[in-house]
Amino acid sequence: MAIGERTASERIAAERQRYVARGVATTPLVVARAEGARVWDVDGREYVDFAGGLGCQNTGHGFAAAAVHEQVDKYLHQCFMVGMYEPYVEVCRLLDELWPGDSETRSLLLNSGAEAIENAVKVARVATGRPAAVAFDHAFHGRTNLTMALTAKVVPYKDGFGPLAPEVYRAALDIDDVKRVFKQDVNPERVACVVLEPVQGEGGFIPMPEDFPRRLKGLCEEHGILYVDDEVQSGVGRTGPVWAIEHYEVEPDLLVSGKSLGGGLPLAAVTGKAELMDAVPPGGLGGTFGGNPLACAAAIAVLHKVATLEFRARAEELGRRIRARLEALAAGEVRGLGPMLALEFAEKTPERASRITAAARERGLVLLSCGMYGNVIRILVPLTIDDELLERGLGLLEEAFDDADAA
Numbered sequence: 288m289a290i291g292e293r294t295a296s297e298r299i300a301a302e303r304q305r306y307v308a309r310g311v312a313t314t315p316l317v318v319a320r321a322e323g324a325r326v327w328d329v330d331g332r333e334y335v336d337f338a339g340g341l342g343c344q345n346t347g348h349g350f351a352a353a354a355v356h357e358q359v360d361k362y363l364h365q366c367f368m369v370g371m372y373e374p375y376v377e378v379c380r381l382l383d384e385l386w387p388g389d390s391e392t393r394s395l396l397l398n399s400g401a402e403a404i405e406n407a408v409k410v411a412r413v414a415t416g417r418p419a420a421v422a423f424d425h426a427f428h429g430r431t432n433l434t435m436a437l438t439a440k441v442v443p444y445k446d447g448f449g450p451l452a453p454e455v456y457r458a459a460l461d462i463d464d465v466k467r468v469f470k471q472d473v474n475p476e477r478v479a480c481v482v483l484e485p486v487q488g489e490g491g492f493i494p495m496p497e498d499f500p501r502r503l504k505g506l507c508e509e510h511g512i513l514y515v516d517d518e519v520q521s522g523v524g525r526t527g528p529v530w531a532i533e534h535y536e537v538e539p540d541l542l543v544s545g546k547s548l549g550g551g552l553p554l555a556a557v558t559g560k561a562e563l564m565d566a567v568p569p570g571g572l573g574g575t576f577g578g579n580p581l582a583c584a585a586a587i588a589v590l591h592k593v594a595t596l597e598f599r600a601r602a603e604e605l606g607r608r609i610r611a612r613l614e615a616l617a618a619g620e621v622r623g624l625g626p627m628l629a630l631e632f633a634e635k636t637p638e639r640a641s642r643i644t645a646a647a648r649e650r651g652l653v654l655l656s657c658g659m660y661g662n663v664i665r666i667l668v669p670l671t672i673d674d675e676l677l678e679r680g681l682g683l684l685e686e687a688f689d690d691a692d693a694a
């Protein structure tokens with residue numbers, strides 16, 4: 288390359304600076320192609336992918352491509368409200384088959400996790416005739432008006448974006464604190480639902496305390512409150528079983544999925560007990576693109592894959608291997624469920640985690656941080672990764688820790 292000439296990455300990054308809103312945060316990586324757990328940038332550099340497009344590639348980049356190609360030639364869009372199509376119905380049937388409980392369910396398909404959480408709260412409000420929702424410390428549920436009110440982080444998610452949606456209350460991950468909220472902030476008879484991630488994602492990969500979901504469900508039942516299980520990041524096989532709530536043996540009332548559901552295409556779902564979902568009259572739920580046929584074709588392939596015993600066994604094995612390597616780093620608290628794992632540094636500042644994700648990128652590993660203080664390194668590797676690539680990625684991770692600490 289001649290002196291002064293820019294790489295393709297540099298040129299696109301400069302144009303991004305010029306044309307794309309600053310509020311959309313980006314890393315310097317400019318992607319050209321991705322396959323399995325590998326990503327190539329526009330300058331031809333290969334990376335091991337420990338981010339999976341932010342948790343959207345549990346089955347690996349390109350996994351659902353053949354199913355999507357087949358659908359492309361049939362029709363791209365109908366709008367389910369204009370013309371029904373089988374792939375939408377089939378996704379809902381599979382979600383019913385995979386429901387973590389015995390109830391008959393119905394599903395609604397949408398475009399994003401936030402949109403699905405909004406709709407779960409809408410359903411809960413209509414089904415109970417109550418206005419309020421309770422969310423929890425460290426929660427992340429999205430960037431729309433209601434979901435940012437449910438989210439527990441001011442900067443960058445809420446700051447300046449108010450007024451936030453009303454009737455949202457917050458509790459710690461502790462049953463006594465939920466009871467305190469019911470005494471102090473809102474009468475439980477006015478609460479439509481609680482919204483909880485079984486493993487909090489953006490909040491720092493915090494698995495729920497072992498008996499918390501069960502006790503919370505019990506408290507909800509006492510007061511006629513619905514339990515909304517947010518599986519947008521923890522679901523679709525990310526922790527081993529299809530849904531992370533299966534670790535806790537709790538049957539939710541409504542379950543929200545997204546991210547990996549569409550295998551990389553925008554798809555999210557609200558699945559819930561039939562009588563609750565059907566409380567909303569025709570026309571109250573939906574949207575132009577919700578349950579797009581291409582995304583549904585991908586989701587059918589994804590759901591079949593993550594429901595297999597082999598997928599779960601491999602995910603669990605990956606979890607054991609990654610956990611052992613993170614613990615060997617002895618750099619902070621390692622936590623998570625199955626292969627949804629993270630390492631939190633003791634210092635409550637983002638600098639060290641940022642240095643590590645930058646060093647990882649330099650070495651050829653795509654890696655993300657998260658957490659209330661940005662001090663958590665998280666692993667969202669595609670769960671179809673083979674041993675050799677996993678070892679390469681973990682080696683790069685260790686080197687990135689060394690680089691960052693030496694800097």
Ligand SMILES: Cc1ncc(COP(=O)(O)O)c(C=O)c1O
Nearest residue numbers: 399400401427428429488519520
């Ligand atoms: C647990 C959880 N809920 C909801 C969302 C929002 O999903 P989306 O970004 O698709 O709107 C996310 C996104 O990270 C999430 O992790």
